[in-house]
Each structure stands twice: as structure tokens, then as C-alpha cells.
Amino acid sequence: MEDTTLASAGNGHGERVLPAPLARYADAALYGLVAWTVLCLFALFTNPIPDPSFSWATLPAPLRLPFRQPRIEHWPVTYTVGIWLWVLGFPALFLKGYERYGRTRRVSPVTWLVGLPAGAMFALTTYCRVFWPKLHPPTWNAPSYTFVCWLYCSSYDPLWSNLAYAVAALGALSFVLDTRNSRVAEYGIAVFGVLSLPLGVPALYEAYRRHIDRVAE
Numbered sequence: 001m002e003d004t005t006l007a008s009a010g011n012g013h014g015e016r017v018l019p020a021p022l023a024r025y026a027d028a029a030l031y032g033l034v035a036w037t038v039l040c041l042f043a044l045f046t047n048p049i050p051d052p053s054f055s056w057a058t059l060p061a062p063l064r065l066p067f068r069q070p071r072i073e074h075w076p077v078t079y080t081v082g083i084w085l086w087v088l089g090f091p092a093l094f095l096k097g098y099e100r101y102g103r104t105r106r107v108s109p110v111t112w113l114v115g116l117p118a119g120a121m122f123a124l125t126t127y128c129r130v131f132w133p134k135l136h137p138p139t140w141n142a143p144s145y146t147f148v149c150w151l152y153c154s155s156y157d158p159l160w161s162n163l164a165y166a167v168a169a170l171g172a173l174s175f176v177l178d179t180r181n182s183r184v185a186e187y188g189i190a191v192f193g194v195l196s197l198p199l200g201v202p203a204l205y206e207a208y209r210r211h212i213d214r215v216a217e
Helices: 020-044 077-089 089-099 111-132 147-151 157-174 183-195 200-217
Strands: none
Touching: 020 077, 020 089, 020 200, 077 089, 089 111, 089 200, 111 147, 111 157, 111 183, 111 200, 147 157, 157 183, 183 200
16 A cells, blocks of 8 residues: 555655655745744844854944844844744755655655765864854853754753764765665664754654665565
């Protein structure tokens, strides 16, 4: 019997692609990314410096509205909500890429669902550790793309940044050593997915996909 929990739209060939709940999340997350843009830009019109890390991002006083938003720790309310929408919605970009292109020969599914998220985790961890203008004191409200990254951004303790690199390395290693029928690769991808949540949602789907295929064999 065909699994009706899987979505059939998205790759142009009528094939099943994402499970229906994951497809709904991916679609909703894209709207969330649009809302992120609007909410963050709105903060420019209410607060002289929405993000103290980037003091240059400001508008002249005549262009701002005659009130200021309250802040949640370092950031205005709508800016904070917008950034967290981006954090929660970012994994959907990889899911949508897989949905649209993952069944072609150009880019394999594991690239979209594991390789690219692992690369993004490396890039984001490096940015936060080396380039991000850190605000003091650290705050629990520091938006971060994975839980382990949040531990670093909310404390600035290098231990957590090193752990984030280790998690990203696990994802990269699982991708590089991937073989379709390898149980080791399946477990590595699953562990990477859990340790890198919420960014790891695509990797968890890849591990689930492999498990289903293996059971069906």
C-alpha cells in the first residue's frame, strides 16, 4: 500500500518527496523567512540601533517612527522574533532544495540533507566565534542555529564552540564516507541530526529515509 503520509508534489515528476508534515513545515518556514525580513526591517523604523553588534545599521531620525520598541535583552522585540523565525526556518531551505533537485543526478539527496547543513554549521560556527561582534553581557536570548551553538553564544565559552565544530565534523565525515547501504553512515547521520538541531532536521529525515529503505529491502 502506498504511504499516504508522503507528499507527491515538488520535484516535477510526481514522485513522493517529503513526508506530509515535513513538507508543511518547509512551506510554512519559507513564509517565516519572509516574515523575518519584514520584522527585522520594521525594527529599523522604531529603534535607532536595532542590533548593537552592527551599529552602522541605522536610519536617520526623520525616517523613524515616533516610538521605540522595548528590547528583549539586546534586541527589539520584532527583531528578536524575526531572527528566531530565521533560525527555525533555515533548515527548510535544504529540504526545499532536496525536494526540487535532490532526485536529479547533479546533486545527490545526501548533499542537500547532510553535506550542505554540515557545511553551513561550519560556516556559522566560524562566524560566531571569529567575526560576530559579541555583545556583553552574554544573554540567553542569543539566536543560534543549533543547540550547541546556543550554548556558546549565550556564554562565549570556547568549549561549546569546539563542540559545535566536532558536531559539524561528524556531519561532514558521515557525508564523505557515505555509502547507500552503510549502517555506520546511517547512524552517523542520525547522531549528527540530533546534535545539530534545529539545523539537523534535514539530516534526521535522511536517516529516517535510509532506515525505511533498508527495512523495505
